[in-house]
Amino acid sequence: MNFLHAQSASLPGEVEITPGIIDTRVNLPACAALEATLPPGNRPWGNTAVAVHCASPQQWTIYVRATVKVVADYVVSTRPMRQGQVLTAADLTTQRGDLAQLPPGIITDFNRAIGSTLTGSLPFGSPLRQDILRAPAAVLQNQSVKLVSGGRGFSVSAEGRALNNAAEGQLVRVRSASGTVVSGIARPGAIVEVSY
Template structure:
């Protein structure tokens, strides 16, 4: 009888420990899921200005992470990070205990862009016959990829360019309308609203080129460069 009681006690104890462990693991897993959702929502907010379809993939977060539950969680992009393609998103907890982690993700954007239909020569002025329209993932293309044929027609090539290769704004002889470090306006507009914010250009751009800027609040935005020192976010 005594042995049976001891055996029963040990069994119940082990079951209790197992239940606690499973509960802890479930709690950790729920935290990881919450962090994943936070990153995905943040990237959706950053992609609001896109008119083209996009897909967000957040890389799995190590479920073994034992992070203090956070009541003040904020997402951010590291300095110089991009919003499209392979990206890294930071998660910063301020309370009750501070910690920071970085999560890998990928934002695939699908749109139309242009490549050279024929080999191009330095000094050649482009016509519509020199362009070939492609529809595919534009987020893995170089910055400044041509997305409107009017951005290339009539432009002069700076150097030779092979056939079938993406056309970019920096391949042409052009005068930038926005310079790197310049104070600019970010115009966000949509049905029934138009908002203007001050920002600093991260790069130089010509008319119609996609450009990134940093607002005074520290947020990174992408938009189309326009003459007059502003970028347009649809």
């Protein structure tokens, strides 16, 4: 089960692994070096299986079932919320539970949800998922922005006007003061990084 411990090391919270029982009637020859992998489609949490393979001296493979619980705090709504609502601290709280029993993409970082906009309605006490949140805009259409570019030993900046909205890390088009349209990456503070 060391394999599952390694696979789940990056997951938030406390990980509890309960290995399944191997049928005692299975009589496998000794193995010089075991190799464990996750079969395609299996994830390292919830009810899962691990493929244990032996290549030498004789080849064999056995599948070992396991239950992996990931107990952590996750973000839930404190009241019913509507599509388009911008989330504040008063709209959210945390709850502790097994993340393996929840839908994928559950938000575990309270601060990551603050300022985001809901793309759908959310009932009271519902866990927040990444797929129903839109990140706040770092750059707004028609906003005056600072274009920055740099390389080894130099840095250049100029002013421009954003041609579209963009969240942090998204592509934004900007019309420079000279009228040229360039594309760059939106950063907080109305900054657009341009690479040449």
